[in-house]
Amino acid sequence: MANRLAAATSPYLLQHAENPVDWWEWGPEAFDEAKRRNVPILLSVGYAACHWCHVMAHESFEDQATADYLNKHFVSIKVDREERPDVDAVYMQATTAMTGQGGWPMTVVMDHxxxxFFAGTYLPDQPRHGSPSFTQVLQALSGAWVDRGDDVRRTAASVAEHLRKDAAMPAYALTRERIDSAVATLAQEYDAMAGGFGGAPKFPPTMVLEFLRRYRGDAEQQARHMLARTVAAMAGSGMYDQVGGGFARYAVDRAWVVPHFEKMLYDNAQLLGLYARLGSELGDRIATETADFMLRELRTAQGGFASALDADSPAEPGGHAEEGLFYAWTPAQLTAVLGATDGAWAAELFNVTEDGTFEHGMSTLQLRHHPADEADRARLADVRRRLLAAREQRPRPARDDKVVAAWNGLAISGLVDAGRRLGRPDHLEAAVETGELLERLHVEDGRILRVSRDGVAGAHAGVLEDYGCVASGFLALAQATADARWLRSATRLLDTALEGFAAPDGGFFDTSADAEVLVARPRDPGDNASPSGLSSLVHALVEAHALTGEGRYRDAAERALATVSVLADKAPRFAGWSLAAAVTMPDGPLEVAVVGPAGEARDALVAKALTLPGAVVVATDSTEGSTEGSTEDAVIPLLVGRTPVDGRPAAYVCRGFVCERPVTEPDGIG
Structure with missing residues (x-):
């Protein structure tokens, strides 16, 4: 029998709609019910592609005895962290404060x-390794609520006070010296053996890598080495899908051999852009394959991108789902698809062994080296094609098909980067289609709705990352198309964010001033797997200033960056996107307007301009009507007054809207 979650739109909540647990969605009705019954509230937070969420669901939430105890002694609320990042952020802060670590599923017990007053992550159904079972934890917490209610409420009040403490941040400029120091700190945390930073688990440090790509300073050679080694290691790793393209969420080991197999839109959108911007053969290949994966497997019927693919799938239709079965191979399976000769060649190239590098004698695919010989490259392409066709016959991992505004903004930016740099107009067309979906379904009167599914917008308000990432996506479209409507859409979002999310110290809260009031108002300037709301907004503000010349956008970006300085000093791995913005701020970013008839000459100017780190580049056939009296509604301000030179395409390179003489040859851009 279905519970209340059967009426939900979130794929994650729908996964729990048949649980015997009497789940509630987050809302005042659940809190009122807990007060009426005088029982505590159990909050369970996860997401559809979360492997350990599935494990805990199977062990505990599908178990009738556990559900009976929960239903009698608690009001249970289930939250999709991707729909409600504000709720997730507040209680993840509590979880890390109370336990020293975080993760999903997140399990929190709280008062009315x-x-x-309790927080944890995955809790097993049986006592293990000295840890109590989920049921034992529930019994202890229910007993404390009944027998020591005053103590419980004092603990809860103390935690709430900690969460609400003054969030004002020291603000000082991110100077060149501090940026140099950030590179030095990253070098200390760099893994010289395997690339990346830190040990296991190892996540793709996309935003830090973009910072290293843009960095110019005393440690430039070291920054280039860390960048090159890491992007190559990730591209050849088991974390990268060597058959179908695209990246898994992270590797469980230091050497990137075994991934946590879920594939997230936010990772692939960012990595697509990073590899496209590298301007190398490796970058072009990985960007192309990743874009193809996104368009093939994450594209929705409405023109957006689904949130994620699950890590788990069954070996046979209807069987028990296990992590990684869709992606891992044995030598015998390779031979069955490719034949003995190509199977042995592929096993050696992809490091597929008889013992296996994963589980059950299976191996992840790692590309030991990309063949230099043209014949071997053609052979590899044929092998990949045949393996992909064979893999399509396996039961597929589930797809979380909700469209998240922020992550689709990232997808637009990544596709624009790839489309412009790789000469793929289909990528640009896909980016425009996604932008139109967001405009049509998620944005109204300068405000954003967080999610949609099957062409129907959800009710949840957007958070700061939605405004920053979608505005950046619209600004990327403005540059690629020279269509001023995208600039108008972006600046409306930025104006809403500046008004509704600003903090007194110059930074930003993650929720609007008129958002639902939680036990604390979330605010975190640190990047995680995707840019923080603050860092994403800073990039959009910087780009908007470059396109419009409006100083208030740059001023807001500078004030916000100053509030990240402490984080950048102490933990630059979590400030990479802010640092990537900071390195362009003193003299730029460069603003490049390319005007003239389409063709090879203009393409060459654009291609050279796009190699300038962080540059804002707009190209158009004509700026007819772009006189000094033109309005922003008619033309992008950066293009006003720019004309071809003697009928030839010309590039205007500007800083702060002060431009050098136009050039007609790529070598003149720099």
Whole structure:
């Protein structure tokens, strides 16, 4: 029998709609019910592609005895962290404060005001390794609520006070010296053996790598080495899908051999852009394959991109789902698809062994080296094609098909980067289609709705990352198309964010001033797997200033960056996107307007301009009507007054709207 979640739109919540647990969605009705019954609230937070969420669901939430105890002694609320990042952020802060670590599924028990007095992550159904079972934890917490209610409420109030403490951040400029120091700190954390930073688990450090790509300074050679080694290691790793393209969420080991197999839109959108911007053969190949994966497997019927593919799938239709079965191979399976000769060649090239590098004698595919010989490259392409066709016959991992505004903004930016740099107009067309979906379904009167599914917008308000990432996506479209409507759409979002999310110290909260009031107002300037709301907004503000010349956008970006300085000093791995913006701020970013008839000459100017780190580049056939009296509604301000030179395409390179003489040859851009 279905529970209340059967009416939900979130694929994650729908996964729990048949649980015997009497789940509630987050809302005042659940809190009122807990007050009426005088029982504590259990909050369970996860997401559809989360492997350990599935494990805990199977062990505990599908178990009738566990559900009976929960239903009698608690009001249970299930939250999709991707729909409600604000709820997730507040209680993840509590979880890390109370336990020293975080993760999903997140399990929190709280009072009727939303103040937590217990927090944890995955809890097993049986006692293991000295840790109690989920049921034992529930019994202890229910007993404490009944027998020591005053103590419980004092603990909850203390935690709530900690969460609400003054969030003002020291603000000082991210100077060149501090940026140099950030590179030095990253070098200390760099893994010289395998690339990347830190040990296991190892996540793709996309935003840090873009910072290293843009960095110019005393440690430039070291920055280039860390960048080159890491992008090559990731591209050849088991974390990268060597058959179908695209990246898994992270590797469980230091050497990138075994991934956590879920594939997230936000990772692939960012990595697509990073590899496209590298301007190398490796970058072009990985960007092309990743874009193809996104368009093939994450594209929705409405023109957006689905959030994720699950890590788990069954070996046979209807069987028990296990992590990685869709992606891993044995030598015998390679031989069955490719034949003995090509199977042995592929096993050696992809490091597929008899013992296996994963589980059950299976191996992840790692590309030991990309063949230099043209014949071997053609052979590899044929092998990949045949393996992909064979893999399509396996039961597929589930897809979380909700469209998240922020991550689709990232997808637009990545596709624009790839389309412009790789000469792929189909990527640009896909980016425009996604932008139109966001405009039509997610944006109204300068405000954003967080999610949609099957062409129907959800009710949840956008958070700061939605405004920053979608505005950046629209600004990327403005540059690629020279269509001023995208600039108008972006600046409306930025104006809303500046008004509704600003903090008194110059930074930003993650929720609007008129958002639902939680036990604390979330605010985190640190990047995680995707840019923080603050860093994403800073990039959009910088680009908007470059396109419009409006100083208030740059001023807001500078004030916000100053509030990240402490984080950049202490933990630059979590400030990479802010640092990537900061390195362009003193003299730029460069603003490049390319005007003239389409063709090879203009393409060459654009291609050279796009190699300038962080540059804002707009190209158009004509700026007819772009006189000094033109309005922003008619033309992008950066293009006003720019004309071809003697009928030839010309590039105007500007800083702060002060331009050098136009050039007609790529070598003149720099």
């Amino acid at each position: 005001e939303g103040a937590p």
